Amino acid sequence: MPASFRNMSLVPRVLFGIGTFDQLNSVLLSHRRNARAPFVFLVDDVFTQRHDIVQKIPCSYDDQIIFVSTIEEPTTIQVDDLVQQIILNYQELPSGVIGIGGGSVMDLAKAVALLLTNKGGASDYQGWDLVQSPGVYSLGIPTISGTGAEVSRTAVLKGPEMKLGINSDFTPFDQVILDPELTLDVPKNQWFYTGMDCFIHCVESLNGTFLNAFSQVHGEKAMALCENVFLNSKLTTLEKSEQLMMASWLGGVSIANSQVGIVHALSYGLSFVKGIKHGLGNCMAIEHLETYYPEGTKMYRKMKDSHQIDIPSGVCEHLSEREYQQMTKIALSLNPLWENALGRNWKSVVNEKVVRELYEKM
Secondary structure (H helix, E strand, O other), rough: OOOOOOOOOOEEEEEEEEOHHHHHHHHOOOOOOOOOOOOOEEHHHHHHHHHHHHHHOOOOOEEEEEEOOOOOOOEHHHHHHHHHHHHHOOOOOOOEEEEEEHHHHHHHHHHHHHHOOOOOOOHHOOOOOOOOOOOOOOEEOOOOOOOOOOOOOOEEEOOOOOEEEEEEEEOOOOOEEHHHEEEEOOHHHHHHHHHHHHHHHHHHHHHOOOOOHHHHHHHHHHHHHHHHHOOOOOHHHHHHHHHHHHHHHHHHHHHHOOOOHHHHHHHHHHHHOOOOOHHHHHHHHHHHOOOOOOOHHHHHHHHHHHHHOOOOOOOOOOOOOHHHHHHHHHHHHHHHHHHHHOOOOOHHOOOHHHHHHHHHOO
8 A cells, every 4th residue: 555545543333412322331232241351431530420420331240430530631650550450450351441521531541441452551652653452442432522532543641751642543442422412511611622622623634734635524524513613603502512522523533634733732742841731722822823824823713702711821931941841842742743734844944942932922
């Protein structure tokens, strides 16, 4: 196969629609290997207060629900700890790992499923196409829309040196359940930040040098859905949830066959050094990237103003020289993102000084 073509690995099975969460038990039945091979449910700990959700999780035999905190973004250490906990608790590998939550939980579930069958620690696989073997069966159920983590071939983790994804054809879920009802109670600011993650996926994909017809058609539809969700005041809350869930999926497919860009490169540095959540970090970055994404930045500001969202400023004001250097190093290390944005000769356009000046504006 010519090097210019990619044989993509995407999620093979998806259930979409209101009430599909109730089908989880029937979906899992055929994937249980035996009574000693449990299903492990990784669930955002925000649902400890949502008994209506937890009670619908179909636990049998020795199945286990593990509530995970998403106050901070997922780390390689967190993945390694969960894998070790699961291995020590059971005689056999799990029948599967199910993630229920936002993008952080999606990425944790994908990474844990992989590390149960691949030797070493999660940080060993941060990068592109380093995973050698399929993981255990994995299933994702997003409860917020925008990250595209439910469909992507990456599990983004903060490691000892930087924030970087486990990017591989073995990473995508085997099954995803998309139930718009699960996203109805997301707080407004979080809804906006995560929705903008989806919108920015489209901006970076559609304006990138890696763009192709496949990524373009998915990205254009996802962008149109985002604009409708955030600018059409006539939509009901449920209609917004349905459309943003589809936008997240389509935007994720778009970048799976292209790449993200400058916004994400800068956001990764902000996350690693300042602990800023990904969606908010993207918003903080695109505020200052009109030179690179003029139309995307203009539309972003229109949507932000429409919903009266205030984006924090001055967060880099008191950083040490070491912290600036660390952020800049992380951002510039993400070669594919810069190449997608600016082409193969991107290093002739962007350097440490340029990136440092962008961070100083945030």
